[in-house]
Amino acid sequence: MEETETREGSASGESDVEQVSEAQAHHYDASKYERPSVTVDVVMMSLRQRDLQVLLVKRRSWPYEGMWAIPGGFVNMDESLETAAKRELQEETNVQDVYLEQLYTFGDPGRDPRTRVITVVYFALLDSERLQVKAGDDAANVGWFSVYHLPDLAFDHAKILQYTLDRLRGKLQYTQIAFNLLPEQFTLRELQRVYEIILHRRLDKRNFRKKILSTGILEDTGAKKMEGTHRPARLYRFNPAAETKL
Amino acid sequence: MEETETREGSASGESDVEQVSEAQAHHYDASKYERPSVTVDVVMMSLRQRDLQVLLVKRRSWPYEGMWAIPGGFVNMDESLETAAKRELQEETNVQDVYLEQLYTFGDPGRDPRTRVITVVYFALLDSERLQVKAGDDAANVGWFSVYHLPDLAFDHAKILQYTLDRLRGKLQYTQIAFNLLPEQFTLRELQRVYEIILHRRLDKRNFRKKILSTGILEDTGAKKMEGTHRPARLYRFNPAAETKL
DNA sequence: ATACTAAGTGTGTAATTGACACTAATCAAG
DNA sequence: CTTGATTAGTGTCAATTACACACTTAGTAT
Helix, strand or coil: CCCCCEECCCCCCCCCCCCCCHHHHHCCCHHHCCCCEEEEEEEEEEEECCEEEEEEEECCCCCCCCCEECCEEECCCCCCHHHHHHHHHHHHECCCCCEEEEEEEECCCCCCCCCCEEEEEEEEEECCCCCCECCCCCHHHEEEEECCCCCCECCCHHHHHHHHHHHHHHHHHHCCHHHHHCCCEECHHHHHHHHHHHHCCCCCHHHHHHHHHHHCCEEEEEEEECCCCCCCEEEEEECCCCCCCC | CCCCCEECCCCCCCCCCCCCCHHHHHCCCHHHCCCCEEEEEEEEEEEECCEEEEEEEECCCCCCCCCEECCEEECCCCCCHHHHHHHHHHHHECCCCCEEEEEEEECCCCCCCCCCEEEEEEEEEECCCCCCECCCCCHHHEEEEECCCCCCECCCHHHHHHHHHHHHHHHHHHCCHHHHHCCCEECHHHHHHHHHHHHCCCCCHHHHHHHHHHHCCEEEEEEEECCCCCCCEEEEEECCCCCCCC
16 A cells, blocks of 8 residues: 655754755766746836726737737846846846735746747736836837736737736735735725725725724825815825734 | 827737747857756646555656656656656556646746756646556656655655645646545545545534535446445446536 | 544534715805 | 816625534444
């Protein structure tokens, strides 16, 4: 039946990743193995014009020339995946210190006709107030698109964006991810709008406020926001100290 | 303020992954870029002896020689990441058709002293009834360990296992992932035990049964399971047709 | 028949979710 | 300075869900 017995170790074991199958590790020779290219793609999303939008770039060469795609680039040999994602973010926008999360790694052979490319996809949420597409970039080749009205996309980037949206919606329920799309101070209505735009359905104002306020993650700044000819709204600030599960 | 205007496309765009940054794509030459090695590691978990256990292999060479590690190996140029994970699974155990999920990709430079290695970690759940460690493997170098009493691990595999356990616990709540650890037919008590072992706490028998049965994902087989000198338990079968959210 | 063991079952309470409509504060226009 | 327009802000009830908790049932062994 079972060849191996159960073992118990003492614990711990802290160091670094990577592992190579026994047979190969035994006679290791890096040069023996042909290596794939590794890229990072970054799905950058932001709320603009009361819409959830994603930054895309227009491809200028084969393959999929002229089609829109998720921005990405090669991982340098001396940088981490996250660093590469941040660099990509920096190259396309001017923002730093944004929410950045690894999403998924796609690596089927033959997906890129040029060579074997494995791509690690990251996902970034940007506060549109701080946002500014990098000047100097050819505006015709970079653009924000509503996730609800996407153009034809290169590779299977449409699938990746769908996956991203699903993940964002999931995380919205049990994390505080939404605050990354808002400036430091915001009104409850603005926060509710974030949820409504992402979930793509209306929420009840009273229930929403009750729920958010009951968690204690919001701090009243005392300030108010006047916008238009009506009653001003309280401005709140996110309080990360209050560790709650939404 | 904003350099780019919002665009709207028509939709669709189905094809494949991979994307290369504009500047690079424009003057593409694959040979120009030094490439990292890419491996897949597979965290294989199973319930054995009323414990949640993970398969580890003992490293036979530098680095971390003699330490236990998550099994893994290089991705061949012509196979997908998932295929590589399945191959690894096949090499270590004899099972096929198991639950397999991509977990996370680790790729910090310098983590493997031999060369730059990016590893895509998969996560497999095995039904211990079908399970059998591959004969011919040196038993001293492969073993099952309780996730609650791990030995010292190579690289940062301890962190990866912690991450895996967190993910498993999370998914247990809102998916039907637990059934992958059981044979086709099982009793409610056995199912409850799966939850208890993974969550590492006792659950109330009545509430557990009420909840599971109310979802309709279980089908009574009519058969009963006698085990010991007491009342026999009904045997159930998982009914994937009943699309429910646990 | 009796003792032993795990299977199987229901009720009451607390907490959570969701539906739903009016009053309050400000500005603009007359 | 009153009126209208507009969005901010607030509470209650009902249904559902979560959780705590203890006895009866069906089988085996002696």
